[in-house]
Amino acid sequence: MDFLRPTTWEEALAAKAALPEAVPIQGGTDVMVEINFDVRRPVALLDLSAVAGLSGWEVAADGRLRVGAAVPYARIITELGDRLPGLAQASRTVGSPQIRNRASVGGNLGAASPAGDSHPPLLASEAVIEVESAARGVRMIPAAEFYLGVKRSALEPDELIRAFWASPASGPQYFSKVGTRNAMVIAVCSFAIALHPERRTAGTGVGSAAPTPRRATEAEEFLAAELDWSGASALDPALARRFGELAAGAASPIDDVRGTAEYRRHAVAVMARRTLGWAWDDYRERAAA
Amino acid sequence: MRVRMTVNGRPETVDGAWEGESLLYVLRERVGLPGSKNACEQGECGSCTVYLDGVPVCACLVAAGQAEGRDVRTVEGLAGDEGLHPLQEAFVEAGAVQCGFCTPGLLVQAHDLIERVGEPSDAEIREALAGNLCRCTGYEKILDAVRLAAARRKDEAR
Numbered sequence: 252m253d254f255l256r257p258t259t260w261e262e263a264l265a266a267k268a269a270l271p272e273a274v275p276i277q278g279g280t281d282v283m284v285e286i287n288f289d290v291r292r293p294v295a296l297l298d299l300s301a302v303a304g305l306s307g308w309e310v311a312a313d314g315r316l317r318v319g320a321a322v323p324y325a326r327i328i329t330e331l332g333d334r335l336p337g338l339a340q341a342s343r344t345v346g347s348p349q350i351r352n353r354a355s356v357g358g359n360l361g362a363a364s365p366a367g368d369s370h371p372p373l374l375a376s377e378a379v380i381e382v383e384s385a386a387r388g389v390r391m392i393p394a395a396e397f398y399l400g401v402k403r404s405a406l407e408p409d410e411l412i413r414a415f416w417a418s419p420a421s422g423p424q425y426f427s428k429v430g431t432r433n434a435m436v437i438a439v440c441s442f443a444i445a446l447h448p449e450r451r452t453a454g455t456g457v458g459s460a461a462p463t464p465r466r467a468t469e470a471e472e473f474l475a476a477e478l479d480w481s482g483a484s485a486l487d488p489a490l491a492r493r494f495g496e497l498a499a500g501a502a503s504p505i506d507d508v509r510g511t512a513e514y515r516r517h518a519v520a521v522m523a524r525r526t527l528g529w530a531w532d533d534y535r536e537r538a539a540a
Numbered sequence: 541m542r543v544r545m546t547v548n549g550r551p552e553t554v555d556g557a558w559e560g561e562s563l564l565y566v567l568r569e570r571v572g573l574p575g576s577k578n579a580c581e582q583g584e585c586g587s588c589t590v591y592l593d594g595v596p597v598c599a600c601l602v603a604a605g606q607a608e609g610r611d612v613r614t615v616e617g618l619a620g621d622e623g624l625h626p627l628q629e630a631f632v633e634a635g636a637v638q639c640g641f642c643t644p645g646l647l648v649q650a651h652d653l654i655e656r657v658g659e660p661s662d663a664e665i666r667e668a669l670a671g672n673l674c675r676c677t678g679y680e681k682i683l684d685a686v687r688l689a690a691a692r693r694k695d696e697a698r
Binding site: 252253254256276278279280282283284286287288292295296298300301346347348349350352353433434435 | 541558559560562581582583584586589595596597598600601602603605606608649667668670671672
């Protein structure tokens with residue numbers, strides 16, 4: 252096994268181009284588990300932890316946030332919790348403090364597990380993934396087009412994930428996750444919602460209830476059309492229930508050791524209804540203020 | 541491969557490390573510091589918790605080469621010349637140690653908590669230790685120990 256240790260982004264891209272089978276490693280919280288258990292024996296590890304710039308974030312000229320792929324969840328929570336509240340909530344449910352000190356959104360994207368905690372909020376907030384190769388340069392991939400299958404993404408073998416882009420929240424964002432305890436839990440299923448008051452639309456993300464994380468598009472369209480965006484009225488329970496049904500309809504879950512398909516569909520409906528309730532309460536408070 | 545790092549304040553050079561091995565393996569088998577424990581090897585149990593550049597991490601999930609040039613502090617580095625760290629004394633006094641296998645990881649993780657948050661609430665202690673499994677104590681004595689250490693630290697600061 253080779254251990255490649257680029258110190259610049261250009262070196263990293265060159266190394267990935269020269270050896271596309273090299274497995275990128277940053278926090279190691281997925282990759283090292285596979286190596287420790289001999290599930291995977293890559294020809295090379297491409298250690299990105301010495302690459303300058305990957306673990307920083309900035310506000311771009313257009314006001315969006317550009318967050319380096321290696322920013323650990325612990326820092327997403329403390330440094331970006333106010334601007335990316337949905338992602339920060341999801342980040343708090345990742346593993347344990349030790350894991351959150353190392354694991355990053357870039358790693359979650361690279362692994363592309365349907366159960367990854369960052370995916371639903373990235374989908375709900377319409378994040379865009381910045382990937383790059385030495386040969387073809389930068390590609391900007393909307394989160395909704397990034398996930399292609401179970402642990403398969405739109406990332407090409409010679410590409411690396413550099414950052415994700417997301418607008419600071421303009422409205423309430425919530426995340427909910429079902430698991431057996433609060434810590435160290437892989438999602439049985441999860442759900443994220445983001446209200447975009449300026450456009451009077453809503454974003455959603457369903458996790459661990461289909462081969463890929465995905466948006467519940469019909470549920471989003473339903474909210475855009477049916478919510479009383481003036482904020483004058485409390486949430487109609489029938490509307491919230493219908494939203495839950497539509498969200499569950501977007502799922503295509505399987506039976507596995509963590510839960511049955513039927514349970515997942517039910518839980519997605521409940522989480523969708525609840526997160527909408529929380530978001531709507533916030534929305535009305537802000538509208539009244 | 542060769543890995544150079546600082547461990548508990550001492551420069552260490554390790555030769556012949558396999559590229560896929562973990563920092564935990566390097567510490568235990570090559571540097572001769574068996575305090576950090578090897579249990580789950582997947583970041584679930586916290587028994588291998590060490591400081592990497594001042595941040596608590598699971599050493600089993602850090603590739604050896606990723607420690608190059610970095611500063612590692614293990615449970616062996618908590619005690620000073622005058623003996624045990626007050627947190628370690630509190631663990632002994634409170635009965636927070638039974639079989640002892642989880643203790644090194646808990647000590648490093650609790651040490652970080654007390655250093656960052658002078659007077660942690662019970663919720664903060666539970667949250668901080670959520671990634672450290674103990675199968676003996678039922679955790680109550682561990683919580684007692686952390687509370688005791690935090691209270692003494694506060695008294696000393698006065």
